[in-house]
Amino acid sequence: MAFFFSPKSGGTSLRAFLFHAENGFAFRDYSVQGARVDANMLAANYRFNRIDHSELEGYRRFALVRDPVRRFLSGYSNRVLHYRELSIEAAGQRPAARGFAARSRHRDLCRELHRLPALFEAAGTAFPETAKVHRQ
Incomplete structure (x- = not known):
């Protein structure tokens, strides 16, 4: 098999x-x-x-395989909402230095969806699925 x-x-x-x-x-x-x-x-x-x-x-x-939208939302929920990898406490000022608005707790997914891959890159966190999309 x-x-x-x-x-x-x-x-x-x-x-x-x-x-x-x-x-x-x-x-x-x-x-x-x-x-x-x-x-x-x-x-x-x-x-x-x-x-x-x-x-x-x-x-x-x-x-x-997994539905890509559900996979993305699951990853966002896990990495951003649960582990808070894009919070100021975790990412520091790196996102703000690249033009992303600083928020202490959560980011507005709908408003920043198109910028999310760049935001993860700016934060220095590994989110490979978005990194692949961002490079294409």
Whole structure:
């Protein structure tokens, strides 16, 4: 079996499920020489377009995807509202220095949606999904 998934689309849950189905017990994190091993390390996630698919002939293949709008809103809720990565306390004055209005708690998503990738870049936080969009 070969599977591909987009980030934040359930890949970790699927790995854990497949581990349990094959072994009869739930995966538990463990350490090897002090390095933590978790369910994400059970199977590598290779980019779909970088795989020689001829090597997968005869395999049952499937992909996990997620609605991009829901993924974006989930990321915004997690990174901006929950972890407050764009707050003055977390990002400092870097966003304000690049022309983004300073707010102590939350940003207005609707007003600043088109500027969000640049805002994350200015804040120095990693939000790879928006960074890819911003560079295109």
